[in-house]
Amino acid sequence: MLEVALAQLDAVAERLALDPGIHKRLRQPQRSLIVSVPTLMDDGRLEVFTGFRVQHDLTLGPTKGGIRYHPGVNLGEVTALAMLMSWKCALIGLPYGGAKGGICCDATRMSQGELERMTRRYTSEILLVIGPDQDIPAPDLYTNEQTMAWMMDTYSMHRGITTPGVVTGKPLLLGGSLGRAEATGRGVYYVVKAAARDHDVPMKGARVVVQGFGNVGAVAAKLFYEEDCRVIAVSDSKGGIYNANGLNIAQVLAEDAEGGSVTQHRDGDRISNEEILELECDILIPAATEGQITRKNADRIRARIVAEGANGPTTPEADQILAAKGTTVIPDILANAGGVAVSYFEWVQDLQQYFWHEHQINERLSEVMISAYQRVVALSRKEQVDLRTAALMLAVKRVADGKRLRGLYP
Numbered sequence: 001m002l003e004v005a006l007a008q009l010d011a012v013a014e015r016l017a018l019d020p021g022i023h024k025r026l027r028q029p030q031r032s033l034i035v036s037v038p039t040l041m042d043d044g045r046l047e048v049f050t051g052f053r054v055q056h057d058l059t060l061g062p063t064k065g066g067i068r069y070h071p072g073v074n075l076g077e078v079t080a081l082a083m084l085m086s087w088k089c090a091l092i093g094l095p096y097g098g099a100k101g102g103i104c105c106d107a108t109r110m111s112q113g114e115l116e117r118m119t120r121r122y123t124s125e126i127l128l129v130i131g132p133d134q135d136i137p138a139p140d141l142y143t144n145e146q147t148m149a150w151m152m153d154t155y156s157m158h159r160g161i162t163t164p165g166v167v168t169g170k171p172l173l174l175g176g177s178l179g180r181a182e183a184t185g186r187g188v189y190y191v192v193k194a195a196a197r198d199h200d201v202p203m204k205g206a207r208v209v210v211q212g213f214g215n216v217g218a219v220a221a222k223l224f225y226e227e228d229c230r231v232i233a234v235s236d237s238k239g240g241i242y243n244a245n246g247l248n249i250a251q252v253l254a255e256d257a258e259g260g261s262v263t264q265h266r267d268g269d270r271i272s273n274e275e276i277l278e279l280e281c282d283i284l285i286p287a288a289t290e291g292q293i294t295r296k297n298a299d300r301i302r303a304r305i306v307a308e309g310a311n312g313p314t315t316p317e318a319d320q321i322l323a324a325k326g327t328t329v330i331p332d333i334l335a336n337a338g339g340v341a342v343s344y345f346e347w348v349q350d351l352q353q354y355f356w357h358e359h360q361i362n363e364r365l366s367e368v369m370i371s372a373y374q375r376v377v378a379l380s381r382k383e384q385v386d387l388r389t390a391a392l393m394l395a396v397k398r399v400a401d402g403k404r405l406r407g408l409y410p
């Protein structure tokens with residue numbers, strides 16, 4: 001993952017004729033912290049987990065990025081994701097640099113008590129580098145509102161003052177924001193709608209396929225369904241369901257809320273997660289995990305527009321194949337930036353201790369997403385490059401310009 005992130009940066013640096021010194025600085029994260037997280041397990045054993053927090057770049061403001069709990073977490077992955085967060089924040093114009101953190105653990109096998117003790121110890125170990133004006137974590141894979149509440153509480157107890165602005169993605173009661181839970185899927189919907197207009201794809205009746213029915217995919221599917229698109233297939237980790245006439249997403253959501261899988265839905269045919277990507281459709285939303293569209297299946301993708309709800313679902317080789325076929329790919333740093341946009345709104349509300357209405361949040365989210373989309377499209381036309389390259393060029397240039405203006409200390 002880090003190799004891909006660095007290769008992307010190198011290619012864009014060449015296109016932008018970036019100052020070699022600034023390029024070198026951007027290749028390295030500014031700060032990386034590795035901590036040990038001793039945790040008492042329910043059976044009396046002591047487990048020592050390894051945790052990370054990487055702050056890629058602090059040029060434009062405090063850093064921002066999620067915390068993931070996963071057995072695959074390592075320094076390389078967290079560093080790559082921190083770098084992507086720098087580009088995502090810069091692209092949509094937030095006053096943040098990028099960060100990422102995580103603990104190498106299998107959260108699915110841990111009790112709530114174990115998760116709480118691990119989270120609190122991890123928070124106290126990274127306390128020196130986080131804070132509302134330093135670095136603001138948020139949820140990511142296998143972390144959620146409750147994790148953020150524990151982090152906020154631990155930080156606040158150490159400081160002796162309640163500090164909601166230290167994390168985002170908190171419960172509403174503790175200074176969370178309306179609209180945050182839906183923000184990423186909603187942001188995907190806004191940019192897809194703009195892209196559909198540009199490609200003369202009418203939304204009414206447009207065939208939409210969504211891989212991954214979680215925070216991002218299920219919200220996007222619901223909004224497309226409400227817009228009278230035909231959501232012909234959705235999937236989760238157990239597989240997918242297909243109906244050429246369009247699925248009743250309201251019903252799929254209701255069944256899903258009861259703890260089931262989309263595959264239990266009766267009004268359609270079962271389909272695998274590989275097959276779902278290859279369905280003929282107008283809009284394909286990979287919203288599950290990374291590396292789903294690769295050189296092996298890219299030539300069988302039959303969507304007109306691919307919008308990356310997930311981070312990194314398309315490999316660089318697949319990107320080239322799709323570009324050659326004329327498929328429009330809306331890159332992750334643009335398509336799924338709605339989550340960090342509303343995280344920013346949450347932080348602003350916490351700092352002001354003044355909370356907005358949901359319609360204000362959605363309107364501001366729409367403005368942020370559409371204006372970023374328009375800037376990316378304009379540059380891609382001007383430079384004759386794909387949307388990913390254009391998005392990275394805008395983002396990297398913004399951070400590099402900030403670095404140039406600030407100069408080198410000492």
Ligand code: NAD
Binds near residue numbers: 215238310339
């Ligand atoms: P989630 O855990 O809520 O949902 C993931 C969904 O994908 C679930 O339905 C799961 O069953 C399904 N899934 C997992 N593996 C799959 C596979 N191999 N094939 C098909 N489906 C599979 O996660 P999420 O928050 O919706 O995140 C999804 C992606 O979006 C991740 O790449 C994440 O990094 C990215 N993302 C999320 C946010 C956010 O705010 N939640 C923001 C930006 C990016």
